[in-house]
Each structure stands twice: as structure tokens, then as C-alpha cells.
Amino acid sequence: MELVVFVLAAAMILVGAVGVIVRSNPVHAALSLILTLFGVAVMFVAQNAHFLAAVQVIVYAGAIVVLFLFVIMLLGVDRTEDISSEPFKVQRPLAAIVGVGVIGLVVAAVVSSRDAIGTRGEGLNVADVVGDGDTNIKQLARSVFGDYVVAFEVTSVLLVVAVVGTVLLTRRIKSAGKDS
């Protein structure tokens, strides 16, 4: 059963990821990205990260991809672009070499050190269907609001800075508006 879930979710992730880089229409690329993000959410559930799976669907597939689609529509780039030609002839072979190299090196490192990782912490509390169903959320909350509370507060500052910065970036200045 676990194997079936893994194979299906891995297929979703890989098909979506390849779709993002080969689809010539940005809208299709964004929709392929949703497929990948859902596959990753399935993987999170399979790894007992239930809260993160929910956040993945809501924040990534819900908010970020919608923002991407919004910008694509706003800028009017929702048409097929020509990706068959490449001005730098060596770029694609080089990119393929870099990609295969990165994958090969990381896979070699993971496989060679697969016995080096042992259990260290106190263990993840698996959600219990009969009794307490939200142990993962409780454990994560204790970590976020306990050990990492300073980082959590800094995160709120980061979000405010990002929002204010974006408003400033995309605001049309009135004098510049007259020229265009």
C-alpha cells in the first residue's frame, strides 16, 4: 500500500516537474507546478507531516500558484512562446550536464550514507485515528511556539517587509505615469 502511494505520488511529482520545464505556455507550466505540489503534499502525508501537507495545499497550490497565474494573465504572457531555438548553443547541453551531475552526486551521497542515519530525537507522534487525531499539530506547535519562537516573530517582520516592499515596487509614480 505504501509502495503504491509512493509510486503514484512520485509519478505525479516527476511528470509535473518535467511539465514545468518543457511546456512552452506559461499557464500550462503553472498547472504542471500544481500537479507537482499536490504530489509533494501526498508525500508529506505519507511521512506523517499532516499539518505541512495541509499548508502545502493551501499556501502553495492555493495562494502561490494562483498568484503566478494572476501575474501571467496580468502581463498577458499567456501565449505559447518559442522555446525550440536557443541563442546560446552550448547552454542546453551544459544545463543537461549540470542537471545529471547534480542528481548523480546527490544520489551517490544518499546511497553511500544510507546506513549512517539513525534515530536521534524522541520520535514523531503519529496521528491516532481512534483517539487523538492531531498529535502532529501539537508537536509542531510546541516546536514553533517553544524552541523557535524568536524565528517565528522574525517571520512576521519579514512578511510585513515583503508586503510593503512589493506595494512600493509595483506602485505607479504619478509623474512617470504621464510619460507612458
Add this chain to the structure above:
Amino acid sequence: MSLVAAATPTTTWYLILAAVLFGIGAVGVLVRRNPLVMFMCIELMLNAVNLSFVALAKKLGDIGGQTTVFFVMVVAAAEVVVGLGIIVSIMRRRPGATADDISAMKG
């Protein structure tokens, strides 16, 4: 059927999948010239790292990995907002710009 039941995915499988996903994202950033699609490929790479964090959190029995993924998601959201704001303001100035056109980094 017993063979299927015996082969349960281990942490190594998840880490290899994450490596492949990261590699695809890296190739996408290098190959595509539309800044929006390059941005999507960066999201792919972030998700690959999140996947390996979650897999190792389960393997090590440490919730800290999931906490890290939580923060990565928040930072990714902020990054997307700022990045798309920059792309919108660039594209307004010159429609249809690719990453090659805006390599000089000046107005």
C-alpha cells in the same frame, strides 16, 4: 504480491526522489528564459528540499525538520511576492522581456 508488500519505501527513496526533483528544477532555471517560468523552477527546487527535510524528520524522529519546512514555506511565500512584484514592474517597462534582456540590471 509478497514482493510488493516487502518493498516499502525507505528514507533513501524519498531522498533520491528529492534529488531528482531538485535536478529538474536546476535544469529548468538554466534552460528557460521566461523569468516567470524560471521562478516556478525555483519553487520546484524549494519543494525538493522540503521533501528531504520531511523525510529526514521522520527518519530521525525529530520534529525540527518539519519546523524548518514550515519556515521555508513562509520565506518562499514572501520571496514569491517580492519576485513577482519585480517581474511585474520590469514587464511593464518592456513587455516580453526575457532573462537575457534584463541581464544588465539597469533601468
